Amino acid sequence: MAEPATALVWFKRDLRLRDHAPLVEAARFERALALVLIEPAWLDSPECHPRHVAYLLACLAPLREALAARGLPLLVRVGEAVPVLEALRRMHGLSHLLSHEETGPGWSYTRDKAVAAWCRTQGVAWLEWPQTGVVRRLRSRSGWAAQWARRMQAPPLPRSAGWAGVPDLLPEPLPTLGDLGLSGPGPTLPPAGEAAAWAGLGSFLQGRAAGYRRALSSPLSAETGCSRLSEHLAFGTVSMRCVFQATERARQATPDAALARDLTSFGARLRWHCHFMQKLEDEPAVEWRNFSRAHDGLRPGDAGCEAPWRQELFEAWCEGRTGYPMVDACMRQLRATGWLNFRMRAMLVSFAAYHLWLHWRAPGLFLARQFLDFEPGIHWSQMQMQSGTTGINTLRIYSPAKQAAEHDPEGRYRRRWLPEWGTPAYPAPVVEEATVLAHAKTVLYGLRQQAPARAEAQAIQARHGSRRSGLPPSGRRRGRAPVPSPSQMTFW
Ligand SMILES: Cc1cc2nc3c(=O)[nH]c(=O)nc-3n(C[C@H](O)[C@H](O)[C@H](O)COP(=O)(O)OP(=O)(O)OC[C@H]3O[C@@H](n4cnc5c(N)ncnc54)[C@H](O)[C@@H]3O)c2cc1C
Missing domain, CATH: 1.25.40.80 (Serine Threonine Protein Phosphatase 5, Tetratricopeptide repeat)
Structure with a gap:
């Protein structure tokens, strides 16, 4: 007798029941299973922080209950994708793998290629849907x-409404952080699920x-x-x-x-x-290398730059002790809560890139671990945009003093996150602003005037630059041009 068609819903960054194409598709199958993978490749990646894992587990608890109530047990496996999938195929005879598309870091792209190859070898049909x-x-x-x-x-x-789960299969318990070899995430997490x-x-x-x-x-x-x-x-x-x-x-x-x-x-x-x-x-490589290759080797930390990496400056930035109170207060808020608003994120990166003259990759990995909302595509594009290596965006150098004057005029924010501000315990500035910014501006504006950088910028704009909003007139500001994309805006 032929095996019944069995679908496995693979939850990735789509931990919900509503508006979920793989779950809708799974309801059409004779049998369905659901899986969430906690992959060592993710846990060991330099972007992952225990707060991300804790938040994932907090999202999974209500998801697991809601699925179970509708007949779909959630399997939770700690392991790499292919061996886990192969074990499930042997046990349950999978015919289909259903998931959303993912635009993730390099390790997830490599894993997806391995899963696609495994599907082809084992005759499992992998159906994927976009979710953004x-x-x-x-x-x-x-x-x-x-x-x-x-x-x-x-x-x-x-x-x-429900799925035909596999008989006798129960939802599996969720691991704790301790089971995964991790200690507490530190900050209080926002509500999840x-x-x-x-x-x-x-x-x-x-x-x-x-x-x-x-x-x-x-x-x-x-x-x-x-x-x-x-x-x-x-x-x-x-x-x-x-x-x-x-x-x-x-x-x-x-x-x-x-x-x-x-x-x-x-x-x-x-x-x-x-x-x-x-x-x-x-262009998956922008996770590691500059959008604009004309900017390669510019700052310490980038391949080809001969100047030494300034670890002491990097550490002062990471720990919120640069001697620039607005920068340090923002870093302290971020480390304590996992969140910061856009402008202050941009200021932190601008400070690392222009004041400290550090290449964006190491600061970007540090910030990726801090941001609970780490989204690789936004993150690496923004890291490069705020560091001036896209080749097409206006250079924006944020002045911490100006940001403080405009957005924390009474010092309430700085006092809240930086109690030692104004006391002898607070450090002197790690760099002298006028000198370092003069250097940064000379180098970058000079580079952008050169013919190769200008020619390359046109190609980058054609490949990545934003166009019109795409919304019908009702979705635009009445009587005005559509909201400009970030590449056209200046946030001074
Ligand atoms: C260096 C840097 C790194 C960043 N990394 C991330 C990241 O890893 N993940 C992330 O979600 N956002 C990132 N952002 C964008 C932005 O700072 C956050 O989306 C925003 O602060 C999240 O708070 P919110 O949901 O309350 O935002 P809101 O202001 O309420 O915006 C609503 C949503 O719009 C999107 N959004 C808002 N601003 C931007 C933006 N400038 N670019 C792209 N999408 C935007 C986000 O999905 C956000 O949740 C980054 C910004 C910078 C400067």
């Missing part, structure tokens, strides 16, 4: 924004979004004035499409023109999320 606006094998950036808009406007998938994502979205759209544009820049107001959805989007506890559509409904329903503009601004950032991820999808 990222387009696989994109031929041209022209038209990308329209594709993004089409995906975001398509109806979300209904939640499946699908219900928490929807609660966060609701509280933003129904209240906190008012004044969003004003609240974005100061680390004091951003803490509650931003959506705080980034970790939910990174772990996939809510789909980008559901967030986008809820935002659009709120925007269309409100009679308040200022709130409508706040929501338009927020919606544009959802597109930026995918815009930046698309860069890594199209």
Whole structure:
């Protein structure tokens, strides 16, 4: 007798039930299983911090319960993908592997290639669906924004009522951090899981979004004035499409023109999320090397640079003791909470790149471990953009003193995160600003004037640069040009 068709839903960064294509597909099979993998390649990667693992486990607890209530036991395995999949195939006779596409770091790309090869050898059909606006094998950036808009406007998938699980198979217990050889994540984690994502979205759209544009820049107001959805989007506890559509409904329903503009601004950032991820999808090497090869070897830490790496400066930056109070306060907040608003993230990177003249890779790995919402495509693109190595973006050098004056004029933020500020225990500045910035500007502006850098910039713009928003006129600011993409904006 032929084996029944058995589908395995492989959960990756999509830890939810709603708007989940692999789960919808699995309901059509005679038997279904669900798997989450905790891979040593991830645990050992230089981007992974115990806070990420703790947050994953916190997302899995409600997911496991919700799946079990609908007949689908969640299997939890610690191991590399191919051996785990092979063991499951032998035990349950898998015919199909169902998952979302992932735009991850190099190790996940290598793993996906190994899984694809295993599927071919074993005759397992691997079906993958996009879950953001990222387009696989994109031929041209022209038209990308329209594709993004089409995906975001398509109806979300209904939640499946139930699945035909494998008889006698029970959901498996979740490991603890200790089981995985890790110690506590340090900071208190924000609420995790699908219900928490929807609660966060609701509280933003129904209240906190008012004044969003004003609240974005100061680390004091951003803490509650931003959506705080980034970790939910990174772990996939809510789909980008559901967030986008809820935002659009709120925007269309409100009679308040200022709130409508706040929501338009927020919606544009959802597109930026995918815009930046698309860069890594199209050119995975930007995780390691400069978008603009004309910028290779510029700073210590980059291959080809002969100047020595300044470990003492790097450590002062990582530990929040550079002697620049706004920089140090931001680093302390980030280390303590796993989150920081956009402008202050950009300032931290700008400081590492221009004041300390460090190549972006080591600071980027350090920040990846700190950001609970680490999303490789956004992260590495932003690291390079804020370090001036994309070749196409305006150079933005943030002055910590100016940021402090504008966004923490009374010093409340600095006093909160840097209690030793203003006491003899606080260190003197590790570099003299005027001197180091004069050097940085001379080198970078000089380089950008050279013919090879200019020619290369055109090619980078054609491959990665943003185009039009792709939204119909109702989704744009009325009577004004569409919200510009980050590559056209200056945040001074
Ligand atoms: C050096 C650097 C590294 C960054 N690394 C990450 C990262 O690993 N993961 C991450 O999600 N964001 C990253 N960002 C972008 C941004 O800082 C965060 O998305 C934002 O602070 C998250 O808070 P929020 O959800 O409250 O944001 P909101 O202001 O409420 O924005 C809503 C959503 O839009 C997206 N978004 C907002 N700003 C940007 C942006 N500039 N680029 C791309 N998407 C954006 C995010 O998905 C965010 O959750 C980085 C920024 C910089 C400068």
